[in-house]
Amino acid sequence: MKLTILGGGGFRVPLVYGALLTDRGEGRVTDVVLHDLDAGRLQAVARVLAEQAAGVPDAPAVTATTDLDDALRGADFVFSAIRVGGLEGRADDERVALAEGVLGQETVGAGGIAYGLRTVPVAVDIARRVARLAPDAWLINFTNPAGLVTEAMSRHLGDRVIGICDSPVGLGRRIARVLGADPNEAWIDYVGLNHLGWVRGLRVAGRDELPRLLADPGLLGSFEEGKLFGVDWLRSLGAIPNEYLHYYYFxxxxxxxxxxxxxxxxxxxxxxxxxxxxxxxxxxxxxxxxxxxxxxxxxxxxxxxxxxxxGAGDRDADDLSGGYEKVALALMRAIARDERATLILNVRNGSTLGALDADAVIEVPCLVDANGAHPMSAAPLPGHAAGLVTAVKAVEREVLAAAESGSRATAVKAFALHPLVDSVNVARRLVEGYREVHPGLAYLR
Structure with missing residues (x-):
């Protein structure tokens, strides 16, 4: 199989290639094409991959190109891991927001909106090219803001685009570990949007073990989220939030x-x-x-x-190993070999969450097979969570509308409606500030 990685000069690409080197099964990836706009970065990453492959028999062949159409032709899977504007753009996103006293994080709040506004037009162009040049390919989206970008691409690729993130996987793994359970044997009841979800249960052999965790202050305060949010707040919620909800709650x-x-x-x-x-x-x-x-x-x-x-201290050593590359490999295996797997993914809602329409991309456990990822049924979110999810999804829709229309007024609306932006005047200044530092936002008029 041929795998094309867009953003192939990116720093985390060796994680994906390292996962591919462990796959010896039938139908595995045999050819990897790296695409990037920066030839120097491509060459650097290709060197890392060559050293990873040393001594590994039948390691996937690696080629690199700056021609997007050539990279896409004949692909079975396409990984989108682009960063429009580079890390310098991310730093500008943070700086402009913080100057207005609001959050500039790359996926949450003002920074996430700015990143989305300049990324969506590029992502849509990629989706259209995939539909034309590799219509049978599956596109796996790593590009942030992952839920927003996946939804933009799904308007052109339907269910053949699937978004992934390692945050829910890491959260479930930490909860299972602290409860003494095998993460591979645990069912994680996780529901929400990308970087905006909650674990509401963790079932082992049919028994929900989360109440035991919530009832034990020692256990609850012993892992990353317990340290981040505090025992009392987690017990009040009755759930374990994704770590990115720290930006909302604190x-x-x-x-x-x-x-x-x-x-x-x-x-x-x-x-x-x-x-x-x-x-x-x-x-x-x-x-x-x-x-x-x-x-x-x-x-x-x-x-x-x-x-x-x-006051959470340093991260635990077990949390320093990443994880999104393992989700990507498991997803490809399930589709290519029709090996059923249950994975937490970003997919179109269908009828899973009644508070959202069918086309809204959500992050939930999915059953994956040769026909793609199918969201599994989920109990309704509690009011506080449903309110936050619907508010942020409304913002995402305004971002998509602004990217499609080029309307500056719609972009202002997207910022102003976000729960972490506290004034319409701030929203207006954010749009002007971002247009000044990002040439890619000149389309907003």
């Missing part, structure tokens, strides 16, 4: 911490990865070792401001 404290930080997350990553790619200019540099070292630092500092605000 917004004021988080914004203050980001404003006081020496560097924003985007600026930190931009500098860190620039050093890695610069190091790769040396033909004698050990590519895989440099990548491993950089990745370890990246993972260890993930959501550092949130953990500092909550």
């Amino acid at each position: 917004n004021r404290e988080t914004v203050r911490a980001y404003q006081q930080a020496e560097k924003t997350r985007g600026a930190f990553l931009a500098g860190q990865q620039a050093r890695f790619y610069e190091e790769m200019r040396d033909p004698d540099a050990a590519a895989l070792a440099a990548w491993d070292r950089t990745r370890a630092e990246r993972e260890a500092t993930y959501m550092a401001e949130n953990r500092e605000t909550a």
Whole structure:
């Protein structure tokens, strides 16, 4: 099978290739095509992959190209992992928002809207090209904001685009581990949107073990989300939120911490990865070792401001291993080999959540087979969660409308309606601020 990775010069591509190297089954990926606009980054990542493949028999062949159409032709699977505007754009998203006293995170709040506004037009163009050049391919979307971008692409690819994220997987794994259960044997009742979901139950052998966790303050406070949100708040919710809900539940404290930080997350990553790619200019540099070292630092500092605000301390070693590449491999296996699997994915709602329409992309457990991902039935969300989900989905729809129409007024509406933007005047200034720093938003008129 041929796998095309868009954003193939991206830093996390070796995680995907490393997962492919472990697959020895029939129908596995034999050819990987890396596509990126930056030939230098492509060359750097290709070097890392070559070192990963050393000594591995029948490792998938790797080619690289800056021609998008050539990359797509004949693909069985397409991974979209693009970053429109690069990490410098992410840093600008953060800076403009924080100057207005609101959150600039890349998927949540003002920063997520800005990122979506410049990413959706590019993602839609990709979806149209896939439909024309590789109509039988499955597109797996990693590109953030993952739910929003997946929904934009689904308007052109239908159910053949599936969004993935490692946050629900990591959350379920941590809960199962603290309860002494095998994560592979646990059923995780997780419902919401991307970066806006809750674990409401964890069943092992038919028994829901989440009440036992919520009743034990020691267990509940022993893992990442317990430290982030606090035992009392989790018990009040009666559920375990995705870590990104910390931006909503503790917004004021988080914004203050980001404003006081020496560097924003985007600026930190931009500098860190620039050093890695610069190091790769040396033909004698050990590519895989440099990548491993950089990745370890990246993972260890993930959501550092949130953990500092909550007094959560450093991340546990078990949480530094990523995970989205494992979800991607499991998804491809299930589709290509018709091996049924249950995975938490971003797919069109259908009738799963009554509060949303059928085309709304949600994040829920899905049964995956050769025909794709099928969302499984879910109990209704409690009022507080349903209100937040419908509010944020309404914002996403305004982002999609603004990207399609080019309407500046609609973009202002998207910002102003977000729960983490507290003034229409702030929304107006955000649109102007982002148009000044992002040439890709010149279409908003």
